[in-house]
Amino acid sequence: MATNINIHDSKNKQSEIQVYSSEQKSAQAFLAFSSLLEIYNGEKTIEEIKIEEINLLEGGYRFLGKGEHFSVQSDWKQVDDGCGFIQVDLQVSYNKEVSGQYGLQFNADLRGSGKPTWMIPGAFYKENRFEHNARQYPRYDYRGGNHEEMVSDYWSFRSDRAALPTVFAWNDEMCGALCVEEMSELGLTGLGFRGNKETTSIWVNFPYKEEPITFVGHAIPEPKDISLYTFTPGETVHLQLKIYTGSADLHSYDPFVREMYKLHQQEHFLNPWVGLEEAAKLTAHGLHRWHYMPEYSILSETAAFDREFNNNVKGMGDRPHMHVGWVSGVPYTYALLTYGRKKGIQQYVDAAIDVIDNIASALAPSGTFWASWVLGKGWGTGWNPKNTWLQARTISEATLFLVRALTFEKQAGFAHPDWEKAVLSNLDFAAAHQRDDGNFGSYYHCETGDVEEWDGAGGILWIAALLEGSKFFEKEEYHVAAQKAGHYYQRFVLDEYIYGAPEDVHLTPTSEDAYNAVVAYVLLYENTKNKKWLALAKSAADWLMTFRWTYNLNFPEHTLLHQYDFRSRGADQASPSNQHLHNYGLFCVPEMLRLWKYTDDPYYLDRTRDHIACFLQFVARKDGDFNAYKGMVTERFYNTNCFQPKGMMLTLSHSWCVGLVLYAAQESLAFNESLQLS
Structure with a gap:
């Protein structure tokens, strides 16, 4: 050209x-x-x-x-x-x-x-x-x-x-x-x-x-x-x-x-601090040590870097809340469960099962999971625009990873009938509430189950949950519902404007919407071999890359990120509304790596490697590392004058950030020769 x-x-x-x-x-x-x-x-x-x-x-x-x-x-x-x-x-x-x-x-x-x-x-x-x-x-x-x-x-x-x-x-x-x-x-x-x-x-x-x-x-x-x-x-x-x-x-x-x-x-280089094995070991420790609260059977959403401060404010530096998906809950307990089983660390296995048992035992009157648990309040609806709403993405993500946990445990010889009942209740809900055109809706009334908001792509992750549920439960109707949804949600991908995933940024285009679309369409392709779904997965991945840093930011000299030589190439912006760098793209690492294999396009490998390498930085290697404790991972790196001055980082460890490093590190090991990260 x-x-x-x-x-x-x-x-x-x-x-x-x-x-x-x-x-x-x-x-x-x-x-x-x-x-x-x-x-x-x-x-x-x-x-x-x-x-x-x-x-x-x-x-x-x-x-x-x-x-x-x-x-x-x-x-x-x-x-x-x-x-x-x-x-x-x-x-x-x-x-x-x-x-x-x-x-x-x-x-x-x-x-x-x-x-x-x-x-x-x-x-x-x-x-x-x-x-x-x-x-x-x-x-x-x-x-x-x-x-x-x-x-x-x-x-x-x-x-x-x-x-x-x-x-x-x-x-x-x-x-x-x-x-x-x-x-x-x-x-x-x-x-x-x-x-x-x-x-x-x-x-x-x-x-x-x-x-x-x-x-x-x-x-x-x-x-x-x-x-x-x-x-x-x-x-x-x-x-x-x-x-x-x-x-x-x-x-x-x-x-x-x-x-x-x-x-x-060619000009901006990567600088991972640890390899995949060490990252998994550190974050498994961090998730169990700093976020698992056995007294409540939860993964707490945050844990303060400064433990003395936390003690002085009666634990208020920590947040003893738990979402069932998204910022806590099943995806990260699944990562801890798989790591614990593979490494023979029973305390990790027991903790993961304890948390998932708790989530599976508490369904909303609508038949779905509750969105979150809060100390002193119990189960509730999360951070949605209305306090009676449950959001499709949070629920579908929890369902997807609970199906994965069931599949993993079955292969290891363990059965969990209560998990199965909870998953079936959620999958049946999604299939029953799907509109004729394939739309699952984005927000549901927690009691009646009525769809209260149809706009957005918040329900796109039901596709993945239904496909994996169809395999586990051998239910063809789930597979049919997933394909019908694939046809509906393609409009967001083709319009280059996918929005509605996070609870807290109502109907906003976000990098998380891109991750969910990649997962959904890669799984649709794998289950049908229809090249239409592969083309949509590629388009969603290309849009995802518009959120991903191609270069290393120039941080002010005396800031923490400058002093630690943080390389931003590979980091993702959360959204135009939440302008900070985050690691949620680790959520779709396995699908991105498989997409690279299916397309033979090295661009997807390179940019996925960047994201993994970026967040093999700032995993606390020992107590005191960047003023954190061993295994802690922050949510926010500040790239501009939004929320905090450029070059700062949030001094809280988040369960989802720790858990996603653990998840992606394990999932990436099979591709380590190509990734060359350790």
């Missing part, structure tokens, strides 16, 4: 640069650049550097322009390897005789019309938030909106919010993208966009700016943040970016993400 540059005189007699791909049907669909740079000194634009001279270069052009404040030499070269893109090198010279503070903006306009669609990988997807969403975070509306409610027709963000510092835009004719590195000679870079039904504009900033407000993770935003660089007389700086164009297909981001990953892979 070739990327092409055209130059023509616009109506104002200034030259205009046009970039388009030979893949596009017509050269009428292109990115247009009417100036080399826009200069601002706060909110006010003071000049635009226009093209005054054009020279040919090998494989491209050199554009020259000069304004009152700055002179620009801009080299544009076509890179036709892989997906094809334009490499832009800017040499920017400051002309004034006194120092001044300025910001630089590189702008592009997509030709064509239609309501625009956006993606900043990991940080912003389409409109990003529905009007009726119960959670407050940045939302795009082409009509504009109330900035204090985080609604706007334009947005600018810091690049460290993005898993790949790129702003993608689509309209009815094309896709266009601008890509930078996180850092430049002017400091942290930025990404932005503006649009309506007639115009679609994207830009990158040197240094960053955040407007119209700054999102810090809370419902009330901070004011806009426009950073500037102090130029000294005669100073020259060098800046770089990349330009990509593609078709209007919403999946056209994928070739460019792959290409940028390939480049970053």
Whole structure:
């Protein structure tokens, strides 16, 4: 595929640069650049550097322009390897005789019309938030909106919010993208966009700016943040970016993400602290020692790093709560059970069985699992928008892993009739409440079982639970229900907008939605050999990779993550609403590795290796390691100015984070020769 540059005189007699791909049907669909740079000194634009001279270069052009404040030499070269893109090198010279503070903006306009669609990988997807969403975070509306409610027709963000510092835009004719590195000679870079039904504009900033407000993770935003660089007389700086164009297909981001990953892979290296065997040993210890509470038969959701503090506040640093899936419960007790059986550690086996017995013994009146148990309150509905709602993902995940526990135990010669009854109750509920079109619904009334919310893909994991349940119980009707659901939920994958998985971020696109889709469609393919399901698994995996860091963040010098040399390549952003790095992608490691085998696509192996390697960091190797205790694992690594300052980490161990390292470490051992992690 070739990327092409055209130059023509616009109506104002200034030259205009046009970039388009030979893949596009017509050269009428292109990115247009009417100036080399826009200069601002706060909110006010003071000049635009226009093209005054054009020279040919090998494989491209050199554009020259000069304004009152700055002179620009801009080299544009076509890179036709892989997906094809334009490499832009800017040499920017400051002309004034006194120092001044300025910001630089590189702008592009997509030709064509239609309501625009956006993606900043990991940080912003389409409109990003529905009007009726119960959670407050940045939302795009082409009509504009109330900035204090985080609604706007334009947005600018810091690049460290993005898993790949790129702003993608689509309209009815094309896709266009601008890509930078996180850092430049002017400091942290930025990404932005503006649009309506007639115009679609994207830009990158040197240094960053955040407007119209700054999102810090809370419902009330901070004011806009426009950073500037102090130029000294005669100073020259060098800046770089990349330009990509593609078709209007919403999946056209994928070739460019792959290409940028390939480049970053050569520059940003991994640094796992431990191998798979040691990680499993440490986290099995951590899960049992710090999260198992035999007095309540639960895995507590959190355990404080600082045990003295925890004792001083009467244990309130720990959270003696347990979800049945998602952030605690069956998936992680399953990991402890399998490890304990394989290693002959009976106390791990006994603890796992104790917790699962407790979960299986307490079904809601609806016939499903309760979502969570809370000390002093007992069984309840979890963190949903309404206190009578149970969420499909939490319940289906618990069901899936309890089927896996039953299968594992049966192979080891152990039977658990109460587990079987609980699983059958949940699977029968899912099959009975499935709509004719295949939708399982996302939220259920805890007493009546009525579906209270049909929107979203929160029920997609029932597919996996039903498929594995069909095998264990030899019930064909479960298999039929799973396939029907596969046809329904494909719309979310094809729309590149899967949302609704976590309880606490109502109808929000998240990396967890991607994991669930990968698991569901890989299992559908394995059970039917229908290549349609494999294609959907691939598409879901590609979307997942937009949440996964391609590069290592530049953390502030005195922060913990800098001092420990934390490598962020392979980490996932939780969601545009919860902007922090997390390890939940370990949930779908076995399915991702099998997807690599089925497709023979090394991209899936490489990016799965990255994720595993990333979270073989910060597993506490001994008491006192990064101020934690042996076997502890945190939930949050802060990559930007959201919730906490960049470079900090949450000083709580989470049962799901510990449990997923234990789960993935065991599941990955069969692929260790290919992964080369120990």
